Amino acid sequence: MNPTATVFVIALLFAVATAAPQPNQGTAEDTEPVVTLTTCGGHVDASSATIQFQLGGSIRADMRCVWIVQTPYFTQRFNLIASGLKETDGLYITAVSKAWLGYTDKLSSIGQNVTLTSRSAIITLIAGHAPTLGFKMEFYSSGSSISPDVTSHAILTTTKGNLTHPSNGGNYGNYENALFAIAPSVPGQPTLSFTRVDVESSGACLFDSVRIYNWFDGDYLQVAIFCGTTIPTSVTFQDGVGLVLFSSDSSVTGTGFDFQYE
Numbered sequence: 001m002n003p004t005a006t007v008f009v010i011a012l013l014f015a016v017a018t019a020a021p022q023p024n025q026g027t028a029e030d031t032e033p034v035v036t037l038t039t040c041g042g043h044v045d046a047s048s049a050t051i052q053f054q055l056g057g058s059i060r061a062d063m064r065c066v067w068i069v070q071t072p073y074f075t076q077r078f079n080l081i082a083s084g085l086k087e088t089d090g091l092y093i094t095a096v097s098k099a100w101l102g103y104t105d106k107l108s109s110i111g112q113n114v115t116l117t118s119r120s121a122i123i124t125l126i127a128g129h130a131p132t133l134g135f136k137m138e139f140y141s142s143g144s145s146i147s148p149d150v151t152s153h154a155i156l157t158t159t160k161g162n163l164t165h166p167s168n169g170g171n172y173g174n175y176e177n178a179l180f181a182i183a184p185s186v187p188g189q190p191t192l193s194f195t196r197v198d199v200e201s202s203g204a205c206l207f208d209s210v211r212i213y214n215w216f217d218g219d220y221l222q223v224a225i226f227c228g229t230t231i232p233t234s235v236t237f238q239d240g241v242g243l244v245l246f247s248s249d250s251s252v253t254g255t256g257f258d259f260q261y262e
């Protein structure tokens, strides 16, 4: 190789090295969604996804669907692609932080972006009191890497049911963040009752906690937080959907809890 060619090759290598993404700039969005979901509700653990439900078809009145989304990167962009949803329906995006829920945004117009910086998110479909039409949305994550945050989850869609956490008995772990959605696929007003609680006790339940969120008027409202062995009063999800969020810190555990709903 002559000296001129060597200089050229070095210059080329330098240009390539300079153009390469720097680690602290994080990861770009996928060019196309890597996963597609077409069910009412579900769990997605991917860098991007298409969620389409009854696109071109109908959705029954008062239908509720909950999707739990986990992504490997900190910034999440949700975009509405196509929609037959009406003014009285809603497709909502809620940020999930460690131990509590963040704010909720409505995704209502085609092309609109809702952008969050959070570890996980919840998508909630609320159909109004009349049959409606389906939709298609996408999300993309980008930016700095984050470790998985929701350690266990369930979306309960039967008319009545129950749940024990942890499901295999014994004590729950440290650093848990367990998210349970109650969203019966036959519209109703389920009442949630805890029957056993054994969670590390502390003043304001700052260490380990169980929170109940009741969907009301476009948002999940926290209606209870408890720990120790306190059995909270029953909660009726008058708008057909609610959440239980359990979180534990770095030490001291218990045997968890049981709840039922109908």
Ligand SMILES: *[C@@H]1O[C@H](CO)[C@@H](O)[C@H](O)[C@H]1NC(C)=O
Residues within 6 Å of the ligand: 079, 111, 112, 113
């Ligand atoms: C939504 O975000 C995408 C990607 O950043 C952008 O191309 C598009 O213009 C945005 N839409 C609106 C309505 O701002």
Ligand SMILES: *[C@@H]1O[C@H](CO)[C@@H](O)[C@H](O)[C@H]1NC(C)=O
Residues within 6 Å of the ligand: 161, 162, 163, 260
């Ligand atoms: C709890 O749910 C299971 C099905 O998931 C059912 O077989 C069982 O009878 C239920 N237990 C109670 C106490 O309702």
